[in-house]
Amino acid sequence: MSTETEKISPKGRHVSPNFITEVIDGDLQQGRYPKVVTRFPPEPNGYLHIGHAKSIALNFGLALDYRGECNLRFDDTNPETESREYVEAIKRDIQWLGFRWARECYASDYFERLFECAVQLIRDGAAYVDSLSEEEISTYRGTITEPGRPSLYRDRTVTENLDLFARMRKGEFPSGAHVLRAKIDLRSPNMKLRDPVLYRIVHASHYRTGDAWCIYPLYDFAHPLSDAIEGVSHSICTLEFENNRAIYDWLVEHLRGKCGLPASPRPYQYEFARLNLDYTVLSKRKLIKLVEDGHVKGWDDPRMPTIAGLRRRGVTPEAIREFANRIGVAKANSRVDLATFEAAIRDDLNYRAPRVLAVLRPLKVVLTNLPEGNVEELQAPYWPHDVPNEGSRAVPFSGELYIERDDFREHPPKGFYRLIPGGRVRLRHAYVIRCDDVVKDAAGNLVELRCTYDPATLGRAPAGGPVKGTIHWVSARHGVRAEMRLYDRLFRMADPEAGDGDISASLSPESLTVVEGYVEPSVLHDPPELRYQFERLGYFWRDPADASPKRLVFNRIVSLRDSWAKREGRGRV
RNA sequence: UGCGGGGUGGUCUAAGGGAAUGACGCCCGGCUUUGGACCGGGAAACUCCAGGUUCGAGUCCUGGCCCCGCAGCCA
Numbered sequence: 001m002s003t004e005t006e007k008i009s010p011k012g013r014h015v016s017p018n019f020i021t022e023v024i025d026g027d028l029q030q031g032r033y034p035k036v037v038t039r040f041p042p043e044p045n046g047y048l049h050i051g052h053a054k055s056i057a058l059n060f061g062l063a064l065d066y067r068g069e070c071n072l073r074f075d076d077t078n079p080e081t082e083s084r085e086y087v088e089a090i091k092r093d094i095q096w097l098g099f100r101w102a103r104e105c106y107a108s109d110y111f112e113r114l115f116e117c118a119v120q121l122i123r124d125g126a127a128y129v130d131s132l133s134e135e136e137i138s139t140y141r142g143t144i145t146e147p148g149r150p151s152l153y154r155d156r157t158v159t160e161n162l163d164l165f166a167r168m169r170k171g172e173f174p175s176g177a178h179v180l181r182a183k184i185d186l187r188s189p190n191m192k193l194r195d196p197v198l199y200r201i202v203h204a205s206h207y208r209t210g211d212a213w214c215i216y217p218l219y220d221f222a223h224p225l226s227d228a229i230e231g232v233s234h235s236i237c238t239l240e241f242e243n244n245r246a247i248y249d250w251l252v253e254h255l256r257g258k259c260g261l262p263a264s265p266r267p268y269q270y271e272f273a274r275l276n277l278d279y280t281v282l283s284k285r286k287l288i289k290l291v292e293d294g295h296v297k298g299w300d301d302p303r304m305p306t307i308a309g310l311r312r313r314g315v316t317p318e319a320i321r322e323f324a325n326r327i328g329v330a331k332a333n334s335r336v337d338l339a340t341f342e343a344a345i346r347d348d349l350n351y352r353a354p355r356v357l358a359v360l361r362p363l364k365v366v367l368t369n370l371p372e373g374n375v376e377e378l379q380a381p382y383w384p385h386d387v388p389n390e391g392s393r394a395v396p397f398s399g400e401l402y403i404e405r406d407d408f409r410e411h412p413p414k415g416f417y418r419l420i421p422g423g424r425v426r427l428r429h430a431y432v433i434r435c436d437d438v439v440k441d442a443a444g445n446l447v448e449l450r451c452t453y454d455p456a457t458l459g460r461a462p463a464g465g466p467v468k469g470t471i472h473w474v475s476a477r478h479g480v481r482a483e484m485r486l487y488d489r490l491f492r493m494a495d496p497e498a499g500d501g502d503i504s505a506s507l508s509p510e511s512l513t514v515v516e517g518y519v520e521p522s523v524l525h526d527p528p529e530l531r532y533q534f535e536r537l538g539y540f541w542r543d544p545a546d547a548s549p550k551r552l553v554f555n556r557i558v559s560l561r562d563s564w565a566k567r568e569g570r571g572r573v
Numbered sequence: 574u575g576c577g578g579g580g581u582g583g584u585c586u587a588a589g590g591g592a593a594u595g596a597c598g599c600c601c602g603g604c605u606u607u608g609g610a611c612c613g614g615g616a617a618a619c620u621c622c623a624g625g626u627u628c629g630a631g632u633c634c635u636g637g638c639c640c641c642g643c644a645g646c647c648a
Contacts, residue, residue, distance in 0.1 A: 016586090016587090016595095017587085018586090018587095022589095041648090042648095043647085043648055045647090045648085075648070077647095077648085078647065078648075080647095081647080081648095134645080134646055137645095137646075138644070138645080141644055142644070143575090143644055144574070144575060144576080144643075144644060145574065145575055146575090146644095147575090148644090175646090176646065178646095179646055188575095188576085189575045189576040189577090190575090190576055190577070190643075191575090191576075191643050191644050192576095192577095192643065192644095193576095194644080197645085197646050199646085200646035201646080202646080216646095218645090218646075218647080218648085219647075219648045220648090223648085239578070239579090239641080239642070240641090240642055240643080240648095241642095241648090242577055242578055242642070242643085243576075243577055243578090243642075243643050244643090244648095245577090246577090271578080273579085273641095278584090284648090326585080326586090326595095326596060326597075327585055327586080327596090327597095328585065328586045328587085328596090329586095330579095330585085330586070330587095331578070331579065332578095332579055332580065332585095332586095332641095333578095333579070333580095333640075333641055333642090334584080334585060334586090335584080335585085336584070336585060336597090337583085337584045337585070337597065337598070339584080339597055339598055340584075340585065340596080340597045340598085341597095342597095343596085343597055343598085344597090346609090346610090350609080350610060351610095355607075355609095384605090384607070384609080384610065384611095385605080385610090385611095386605090386609095386610055386611055387610075415608095417608080418608090426606050427606090428606065428607070429606070430606090432606095459606085461606095467606090469606095469608080470605095470606045470607065470608095471607090472607075533607085533609080535607050535609080536607045536608080536609070537607090538609095560607080560608095560609050560610095561608090561609065561610090562608070562609085563608055563609090564608045565608085566608095567608085
């Protein structure tokens with residue numbers, strides 16, 4: 001038995017099967033829609049984050065899988081919080097993620113039509129102008145356990161309502177003086193159905209329509225009708241809108257075939273669980289606060305879960321899409337392990353990042369048997385044997401090197417197989433060295449290591465038995481100094497929103513560690529956007545904002561899996 | 574508690590009356606000039622609970638329990 005989908009896209013789906021694809025398969029089989037039309041409906045009042053990426057991957061992915069289309073629609077019905085800057089940022093982020101919309105739409109383009117719809121509702125006796133105060137409306141709405149009571153304005157005549165609504169539009173009333181409400185059911189057990197507000201008066205200019213309007217539709221009114229106008233077939237949103245679906249259906253059923261809205265097919269709303277990711281927050285409000293309170297350096301701070309932040313961090317769009325695919329789509333509230341995201345990032349970078357040598361926390365090593373000034377150019381492959389790419393570069397080797405401080409232990413724990421006093425270790429792509437002396441200053445601090453290298457060990461096993469470890473290094477004279485920004489989880493707690501109150505208390509002091517390190521000189525000839533694996537350390541790339549030809553600044557995108565650190569009981573550092 | 578949703582290994586997620594899937598994580602082994610990657614193996618869910626229907630139930634029925642959402646003129 002082959003479904004429509006299988007015919008269209010037998011393999012390599014963008015969206016793995018879920019409860020929504022099942023609905024679509026059924027709808028297509030029943031011939032309910034000529035094609036699948038979805039939409040991604042951001043409000044331009046903030047930046048997109050990884051949670052939005054899940055929704056974007058779903059909506060655009062479905063359009064791709066079913067050869068349908070996905071519109072980008074800005075839900076710009078609240079002039080007080082929205083701006084063109086956000087529109088541009090959102091468009092850039094979606095494109096960067098690799099998706100293309102069929103049409104760029106704006107709820108604000110429908111304002112006139114939406115107004116007509118509202119008038120139609122009034123004519124049908126299905127909406128009325130209410131003149132209660134905001135507080136009164138709230139009181140009259142009742143509570144979860146008590147039914148609401150009708151406003152004394154609920155029975156205004158159609159003529160009166162029409163007149164009032166027209167005057168609202170004309171600007172005869174101050175902000176908040178009146179609202180338009182749907183006449184549904186004040187006793188409904190569904191709070192959303194207790195005569196929801198459709199329009200409010202807001203004397204504020206809109207970033208697109210300027211001062212053409214002083215009444216603006218609310219989400220509950222604009223959203224379903226925008227879907228209908230655009231011919232959306234499957235309107236996908238998150239779980240918190242489940243109750244709003246009743247309004248959605250009520251409006252679409254009342255107005256389909258009227259005011260230029262197609263009678264059929266009509267759109268239906270489906271809800272899925274939004275993404276929660278460990279050790280971060282994904283609510284616009286909280287993200288804004290992090291920026292405003294200066295806990296991070298901006299929307300594109302590499303610690304932020306925003307698309308802009310991830311992009312600057314160095315995460316690729318492919319990794320984000322792969323992540324979205326791995327976590328799936330369902331209706332159960334959930335919280336995704338950070339490791340899932342990191343694994344997707346590493347899997348992507350593993351085959352695209354050439355390996356180079358860099359040292360984060362330098363410890364000097366002097367090779368006593370290598371004449372000073374003697375420099376050898378070693379040829380080092382960019383790729384390990386298991387990555388099917390070719391290429392190599394020359395790496396200068398000399399008598400003074402830097403190695404990682406972590407790779408030497410005077411008193412090694414058991415299982416440590418890097419450099420120890422009197423011990424040997426392999427220098428990656430180079431020779432085996434032995435540590436002869438440990439030099440310390442008066443205070444007892446480690447200053448340098450004096451070692452001898454074995455010239456017979458280049459590309460060959462050493463005499464006297466194999467060495468256990470291989471460590472990375474950089475020639476002291478040739479290494480290029482670089483600022484290394486080591487990023488870690490933003491919050492200390494998996495669910496920063498769990499406790500009550502201030503999120504900032506659980507911010508991790510280790511979310512950013514800056515060190516001054518060295519990187520091999522070959523990187524100076526590379527394109528700046530190249531992502532590397534600094535061997536044994538992690539994936540890095542130049543910070544696109546702060547790095548310059550004069551000043552190298554690297555961001556750690558993600559560390560390597562480190563089973564030694566895990567065994568030692570430390571996290572990444 | 575009125576209504577709407579949801580509960581499957583540590584974490585996500587499949588399965589739609591017929592031997593509980595995959596991924597991440599974890600453990601063991603192999604390989605390795607990255608303690609990475611890769612390869613092999615393993616532990617891990619009596620599918621929230623209690624009944625019922627059935628030859629057979631994660632799937633159907635009944636009754637509970639727990640979690641999330643809804644009382645903005647935000648979206």
